[in-house]
Amino acid sequence: MLQKPTLIDIGANLSNRRFHADLDAVISRAKEAGVEHIIVTGTSERASHDAHALTQTYPGYLSSTAGVHPHEAKNWNTQCAKAIEKLADYDSVVAVGECGLDYNRMFSTETEQRACFEAQLQLAVRVQKPVFLHERDAHEDFFALLRQYRPQLKGAVVHCFTGNTDELRAYLDLDCHIGITGWICDERRGDDLRKAVKFLPKEKLMIETDAPFLLPRNLAVRPDDGRNEPMYLPVVFQAVANILRVSPVTLAQQIRKNTEQFFALPAALS
Incomplete structure (x- = not known):
């Protein structure tokens, strides 16, 4: 029997209310699927606190980020800034964003x-600490700000990249990592991404679910509620492996190495 590749989900919104009733089961299914670590995304002051709290409930298995999503930017103020910076001091908080x-x-x-x-x-x-980045329909302004600060940043990963080859190359020129989600499995919207991934160096690649969002559309059996969860990360991984035409074992090892080094994940994962 072939061993499942061990994978790390760099972006899952496990503090989302859609996981409140059954998070233990969600994590158990992720482990059974070969997901050995999950980074919980912070998208607001409250969500960042909740994400960090989950790392204390599931120590060693969960890390988190701390930041404010552009949708929540109107709530950014001095108090929020201090709260995010305080959270960023924790070892289990591995990125800003x-x-x-x-x-x-x-x-x-x-x-x-x-x-x-x-x-x-x-x-x-x-x-x-590295930044966990979001960009949608704002590439020019986003790139200009990122380019200004990139030389001083420890690292930068463009989370849930859905762009085209030119945008990918621009981010790679800034030495960014790229996070790939189930968007790559979407036959309606994912064509530009599938073309771009062919030009993505394997050492800059990471994968994520963005759960509960972006459920892969190519699942053989889709959940009735449409909720994505980390156990579906292997579906994203396999889609990338198929496009790159590389050994899944070799690719999984490279992605894991990229992720551990980028986020400075605990030695216990090694």
């Missing part, structure tokens, strides 16, 4: 988003 720009749904103004994003880039420079 999810932060960036999103001009698609505009829950916060462009001005609010840019100010919030730049403040978190500055924070990441101070605490010397």
